[in-house]
Amino acid sequence: MKHSNLSIKEIAELAGVSVATVSRVMNKNGRYSAQTEQKVLDIIKKYNYKPNLIAKGLRTNNSLCIGIIVPDITNEFFAKIVRKLERAFFQRGYTVFVCNTDENSAVEDKYYRELAAKGVVGIIYVSGKTNKSIELGEIPTVYIDRTPTNATNAIVITSDNFQGGYLATKELIDNGCKNIIILRDSRQISTQTDRYLGYKKALEEANINVEDSNVINTTVGYDFAKETIISKIKDGMKFDGVFATTDWMALGVIDGVIKSGLRIPEDVKVVGFDNITISEFCAIPITTINQDVNSMALKAVTFILDMIHNQPIDTKREVIPVSLIRRKSI
């Protein structure tokens, strides 16, 4: 069967009904008899009619397209969010454009304009740059993970990063650690700051001083974390616990500690963050904080569809609980 180029007018003629009736049947909208419906559907089936959604998008002002802007889908955390978003939108009739930015502001801006020009009716911004250099316009936008600093009234969905930092640090304290360092992203990102504040709270509760020298800012990623920890140990730094604010950093810390001749968990205990697959299957499975990716994605879909349909939204900020996953690094 070839795609048919039948117009709605031709379908109406073939079915012996008006154009308005064909339109009502196709949109399942309004009054028509079961008999009329069957006649129209028979013609559509017989000629394999496919509605042109582009033209339809221009008429109804709903392209049924959503843009997802994300740093990098080869990062498992982002892949899981995008996957879940995409499926949820698909079930509701929407298709998604996926845009990887590598956290490059210029690429983000270019994508944003591209998506606007393509007529998307909503944008989900996953872990975008927090300081937007472009005007976001009136396209409904929901932010996941990071809070933009200059988008007023932004709708943000984020894990409870404060709780995550608190749970991770408390687990180290409860297992006897007295001298706990934190490895965090040197950029001032809301998620990282919240994890640090949770760390601080847990230490304060246990009457342990929060030493500035125990807060180590580094570039995220396995290699940087590994090199950093090796050089700190070489410099004579003493610690018995590490809260690494991502699992990849935790893995780097573990390998750096072992390379320095110390043992995990006997000499140093480590907690990560994210619960990516590698944290389960690496040599010493990592105790970590699990983010509820499914809830984050589903909440984002609900919010953006409400915005598209001009429904009121109760909240500007939705915080999703996290949980501690115990493995072998403590």
Add this chain to the structure above:
Amino acid sequence: MKHSNLSIKEIAELAGVSVATVSRVMNKNGRYSAQTEQKVLDIIKKYNYKPNLIAKGLRTNNSLCIGIIVPDITNEFFAKIVRKLERAFFQRGYTVFVCNTDENSAVEDKYYRELAAKGVVGIIYVSGKTNKSIELGEIPTVYIDRTPTNATNAIVITSDNFQGGYLATKELIDNGCKNIIILRDSRQISTQTDRYLGYKKALEEANINVEDSNVINTTVGYDFAKETIISKIKDGMKFDGVFATTDWMALGVIDGVIKSGLRIPEDVKVVGFDNITISEFCAIPITTINQDVNSMALKAVTFILDMIHNQPIDTKREVIPVSLIRRKSI
């Protein structure tokens, strides 16, 4: 700055030139003076004009949208391909719809119709079901990884899976293995069949009999591979080498062998396939076959753009070389 709703006609009036000239400048197409170009660009900049690509798509018959159909972007191999495709298309002015199917035929078909209705000008099918139940129509389509059985003249880009199976098995033989089993996907997929044929070739070259009982068909994935290998060892099966046709299966085999009280690589040597991150960071890093994801993706982009622009394509099948990565499982 708000988005401007200026029409091309209004831009022409403001710049004091004809509509045709504005169109030529915007499309960088044809003859106009540098002065005219500057006048038009100044107006566009001043009023922050954004071309409506949807309307443009309807006029030029090029929506600049590409559909990517893929089983699951949370699988790292697929994420890497989609990531590379997306970036390469973006650099050429195209945006991509990403559709995850879970290898479900009904979902694949629904997505295909959805993409057709949205006016995509090309589709990249990554590891799709090989037996299409729908007519693919005239949308230019390139297949990555798997060869469709009922799409005539399909353009297919695939790793050299035969060579991969051969290299993996030869590495086991060269390291002293005499009794090598293969774990493969029980579905008859072209990639898996080719890997098996490579395994067979390496054994034949070394004058080792290819025993039917050494060919183990299973469901892909870590858990199935682990359970399968544990039960085979329990049943008294003897082997000193395993070619697992995916890295996740290789990891399952390794954990199953260890759980059965045997040692890797002293008692059993293992090779995987794919070179996913986990194969590098797991407890016993896995010797594996690397697929050249970048070359596959770039070739797909070149082919589909040639098809969109009605350029002749020399080949119907592009086979990308693979390479052996040596680690600790041999």
